[in-house]
Amino acid sequence: xxxxxxxWNGVAAFLVLSIYSFLYKDNPFYKFAEHLVVGVSxxxxxxxxxxxxxxxxxxxxxxxxxxxxxxPGILGLLMWARFSRKWQWLSRPTxxxxxxxxxxxxxxxxxxxxxxxxxxASMLPVGFSSWPQITNILIIIMVFxxxxxxxxxxxxxxxxxxxxxxxxxxxxxxxxxxxxxxxMGRVALxxxxxxxxxxxxxQLWNAVF
Amino acid sequence: xxSRSARHRLTLRAILRSLALGSAILLASPVWSLAQxxxxxxxxxxxxxxxxxxxxxxxxxxxxFIQRAKKGKSLFIRRIAGLDAIEExxxxxxxxxxxxxxxxxxxxxxxxxxxASMIIxxxxxxxxxxxxxxxxxxxxxxxxxPVAEERVKEGYAAAGRPDAYNRDNxxxxxxxxxxxxxxxxxxxxxDVPAANLMFGSFFAESLMxxxxxxxxxxxxxxxxxxxxxxxxxxxACDYTIIGEELFATSAYLxxxxxxLGSLKGSDLAKAIIMGLxxxxxxxxxxxxxxxxxxFFIE
Numbered sequence: 001x002x003x004x005x006x007x008w009n010g011v012a013a014f015l016v017l018s019i020y021s022f023l024y025k026d027n028p029f030y031k032f033a034e035h036l037v038v039g040v041s042x043x044x045x046x047x048x049x050x051x052x053x054x055x056x057x058x059x060x061x062x063x064x065x066x067x068x069x070x071x072p073g074i075l076g077l078l079m080w081a082r083f084s085r086k087w088q089w090l091s092r093p094t095x096x097x098x099x100x101x102x103x104x105x106x107x108x109x110x111x112x113x114x115x116x117x118x119x120x121a122s123m124l125p126v127g128f129s130s131w132p133q134i135t136n137i138l139i140i141i142m143v144f145x146x147x148x149x150x151x152x153x154x155x156x157x158x159x160x161x162x163x164x165x166x167x168x169x170x171x172x173x174x175x176x177x178x179x180x181x182x183x184m185g186r187v188a189l190x191x192x193x194x195x196x197x198x199x200x201x202x203q204l205w206n207a208v209f
Numbered sequence: 210x211x212s213r214s215a216r217h218r219l220t221l222r223a224i225l226r227s228l229a230l231g232s233a234i235l236l237a238s239p240v241w242s243l244a245q246x247x248x249x250x251x252x253x254x255x256x257x258x259x260x261x262x263x264x265x266x267x268x269x270x271x272x273x274f275i276q277r278a279k280k281g282k283s284l285f286i287r288r289i290a291g292l293d294a295i296e297e298x299x300x301x302x303x304x305x306x307x308x309x310x311x312x313x314x315x316x317x318x319x320x321x322x323x324x325a326s327m328i329i330x331x332x333x334x335x336x337x338x339x340x341x342x343x344x345x346x347x348x349x350x351x352x353x354x355p356v357a358e359e360r361v362k363e364g365y366a367a368a369g370r371p372d373a374y375n376r377d378n379x380x381x382x383x384x385x386x387x388x389x390x391x392x393x394x395x396x397x398x399x400d401v402p403a404a405n406l407m408f409g410s411f412f413a414e415s416l417m418x419x420x421x422x423x424x425x426x427x428x429x430x431x432x433x434x435x436x437x438x439x440x441x442x443x444x445a446c447d448y449t450i451i452g453e454e455l456f457a458t459s460a461y462l463x464x465x466x467x468x469l470g471s472l473k474g475s476d477l478a479k480a481i482i483m484g485l486x487x488x489x490x491x492x493x494x495x496x497x498x499x500x501x502x503x504f505f506i507e
Contacts, residue, residue, distance in 0.1 A: 019391075022394070026395075026398040026399070031395070033391070034391040034392065034394070034395050037383075037385070037387065037388045037391050038382060038383045038388045038389075038391060038392045040388075041383045041384065041385030041388035042383055042384075042388075044385070045383070045384040045385060068231070071231040078225070079355075082354075082355050082358075088355070090221075090225065091355055093222075093225040093226060095318065095352065095355060095356060098317070098318055098319050098352055099318055099319055099324065101319065102317070102318075102319020102320065103319065103321065105319075106319070106320075106321060107264075108260060108264070111260060111263055111264065111267075112260060112506050115263065115482070116259060116260065116263065116504050116505070116506055117504075117505065117506065119482060119485060119486060119489070119504050120489075120501055120502075120504035120505045122486055122489075122490075123486060123489025123490055123492075123493050123500070123501040123504070124490060124493060125490070125493040125494045126490055126493075126494050127494060136490075140486065140487075140490055143486060144483055144486070147479050147482065147483055150452065150453045150454070150479065151476055151479055151480070152286050152287055152289075152457045152472055152476055153285060153286065153287075153473060153476045154287065155287050156287065168451075171451065172443075174436075175439055175440040175443055176440065178436070178437055178439075178440050179440035179441070179444065182437065182440070182441075186416075
């Protein structure tokens with residue numbers, strides 16, 4: 001590892017430790033790292049948007065004669081009206097456009113992934129002749145009960161209430177499994193940082209002594 | 210003079226609407242060329258008939274119930290337990306003389322969860338305005354800032370306290386997920402809000418936020434439809450609004466006919482889905498697989 005790399009890795013190690021110091025309590029090192037990451041990300045995203053959106057999606061098309069791109073350009077400019085109390089309402093069509101187009105794209109996608117595919121995957125053969133068939137009965141009952149929990153047009157009382165309660169227990173079982181899986185992922189991230197710190201200090205030791 | 214100004218404003222609005230429509234057409238132009246390239250001769254994709262049927266039926270239900278709600282017909286929705294938790298959290302912050310922190314997730318304003326969160330924010334703003342409690346709203350996406358500002362302002366106005374609205378309390382932090390989380394954690398530690406309300410779309414930052422809020426001793430109410438993040442809110446928050454309850458909460462609070470109608474329509478759709486599921490399972494058991502296959506989209 002060269003001197004330059006050692007210095008930059010030293011900066012990275014310092015920032016990692018500054019962020020981890022939050023585990024003890026709020027302190028100047030954490031504050032420094034926090035302000036640095038917020039500031040750097042603001043500048044970074046401004047540049048990302050400039051090079052990945054503003055130039056290729058507005059300036060380049062306009063300079064190649066595709067003048068209709070001026071329409072989204074004007075909509076973008078209208079967002080600046082937010083700074084004026086008198087004219088801030090001018091930004092609403094832009095917001096309406098963003099929300100409307102977002103919903104238009106999302107609705108079929110959600111219907112496909114979260115309704116039709118799930119429904120198709122839950123239509124399983126049931127019976128008592130084999131374990132998979134018995135498990136399928138359990139899956140279907142759980143899906144029914146979970147749907148009952150999210151049924152808002154009826155109070156959760158009586159048999160329906162019991163089904164909804166079983167539904168929430170079903171969800172909790174799923175959440176528990178999800179929690180365990182994600183925590184394992186986070187532990188893997190921690191392990192990666194610990195390995196980075198270990199390697200850095202090892203190389204620093206070798207470089208100094 | 211005033212009518213002339215109003216006329217000018219209407220003309221300007223019409224121009225702006227045309228601009229928005231023009232942009233929509235522009236946005237659709239790549240889809241047009243794609244359709245011409247890929248399907249060459251057909252505008253209708255027969256593999257997606259199931260999607261069309263579902264969209265027509267579901268939207269039919271929703272439009273029907275919206276019309277009913279608009280006519281003033283009573284549409285029953287059970288009370289969501291999380292609503293009491295929101296009121297309790299705001300009440301506690303008022304008693305302690307400390308602010309309320311409202312986090313609207315990290316997705317942009319085109320995400321339906323962010324939209325639902327904004328509706329809840331309006332009601333929270335109304336509540337805090339009545340109690341004269343400060344409200345901080347740190348935002349992750351620039352486009353969400355104006356919407357949040359409008360909602361908070363409307364909330365304060367609805368409570369009869371427009372003068373108490375402080376625009377600086379709705380703050381943009383950062384687009385970057387973990388920078389945002391670090392910034393919000395800083396607010397939690399330094400301003401020590403007594404209540405943290407987290408509604409919207411959250412990802413890996415959910416546990417960082419909820420855990421920090423837990424350490425500061427704040428009462429926390431969270432809600433998201435991101436299934437993978439719900440476990441973290443459940444373990445670290447005092448009350449969690451799960452999945453679709455988030456949308457139901459926004460409908461319940463606003464009593465807006467469109468939201469109520471959507472919720473009732475989706476309830477009816479759920480009942481139909483249950484029926485289809487039962488029918489599908491029976492047919493699968495009988496060896497008929499074509500019914501199940503009809504729902505599958507490649």
